[in-house]
Amino acid sequence: MSNQAKVALVTGASSGMGKDFAKALLDEGYVVYTAARRLEQMDDLQKLGAIAVKMDITKEEEIQNLVSQIETHHGAVDVLVNNAGFGLYGAMEDTSIEDARYQFEVNIFGLARLTQLLLPKMRDQKTGRIINISSMGGKMYTPLGSWYHATKHALEGWSDCLRIELAPFGIDVVIIEPGAIVTEFGDVVLEPMLKRSGQSAYSEMAQAMANATRESYQNGKGSPVSVITKLLVKAVRAKKPKTRYVGGLYAKPILFIRRIVSDKVFDRIVAAMVK
Numbered sequence: 001m002s003n004q005a006k007v008a009l010v011t012g013a014s015s016g017m018g019k020d021f022a023k024a025l026l027d028e029g030y031v032v033y034t035a036a037r038r039l040e041q042m043d044d045l046q047k048l049g050a051i052a053v054k055m056d057i058t059k060e061e062e063i064q065n066l067v068s069q070i071e072t073h074h075g076a077v078d079v080l081v082n083n084a085g086f087g088l089y090g091a092m093e094d095t096s097i098e099d100a101r102y103q104f105e106v107n108i109f110g111l112a113r114l115t116q117l118l119l120p121k122m123r124d125q126k127t128g129r130i131i132n133i134s135s136m137g138g139k140m141y142t143p144l145g146s147w148y149h150a151t152k153h154a155l156e157g158w159s160d161c162l163r164i165e166l167a168p169f170g171i172d173v174v175i176i177e178p179g180a181i182v183t184e185f186g187d188v189v190l191e192p193m194l195k196r197s198g199q200s201a202y203s204e205m206a207q208a209m210a211n212a213t214r215e216s217y218q219n220g221k222g223s224p225v226s227v228i229t230k231l232l233v234k235a236v237r238a239k240k241p242k243t244r245y246v247g248g249l250y251a252k253p254i255l256f257i258r259r260i261v262s263d264k265v266f267d268r269i270v271a272a273m274v275k
Contacts, residue, residue, distance in 0.1 A: 012084030014041035016183035057110030076121035082111040090196030092146040107151035179251030182222040223248040
């Protein structure tokens with residue numbers, strides 16, 4: 001793809017991968033819009049030249065305002081990076097349906113609505129690239145992650161269907177599946193999970209999951225964000241991008257094992273990881 005005067009939009013850009021994605025796309029020469037609820041956390045991106053917009057991905061009016069601003073000033077989006085999302089953990093039984101719905105609103109319905117609104121202009125220009133940030137959790141599973149994994153599995157299927165639907169219009173749909181990456185993810189997951197299930201019938205499992213999460217995300221063992229940013233840049237630069245890019249701690253070996261073993265064998269592997 002030629003990136004001269006091209007426009008990119010990165011959601012969830014106030015921290016972690018989203019912030020790093022935005023910096024990389026600025027370096028690639030794109031006009032970069034960044035969107036997140038915490039506008040003040042994108043001050044550094046604005047200083048680098050990004051156009052930061054406050055947006056809650058669950059608010060229809062804020063999504064529409066962002067799309068209107070982009071189309072008014074720059075026309076269509078050439079690269080959409082659907083990165084906004086979070087991990088809701090806790091036993092399925094201990095998690096309210098209200099919280100579960102919010103998990104889907106952020107991780108699926110919000111990005112779907114944003115994509116819907118941007119697609120007409122992308123189709124008009126007969127080119128574009130939609131990059132959806134999934135997870136290795138979109139292909140595997142862990143205890144106490146039922147609602148989070150449900151959204152990521154949904155994102156995988158949604159992306160696959162969208163890829164076929166949009167191919168006739170010259171629009172590519174790419175999925176990136178990170179493993180354990182050093183971001184806020186581990187911190188965001190732990191406290192709510194223990195609040196929901198730390199004293200319930202699932203308390204022993206919750207403590208084991210907390211220990212495993214700390215080991216992966218908080219003790220310096222996770223992969224740096226740059227690992228995934230490099231995959232994003234590959235996907236953006238490629239004339240014909242792959243449908244999926246996988247990277248980060250655990251991702252490739254776990255997804256390989258998931259493909260070759262039965263469900264029951266994989267269940268035992270996962271259970272052993274959280275003891």
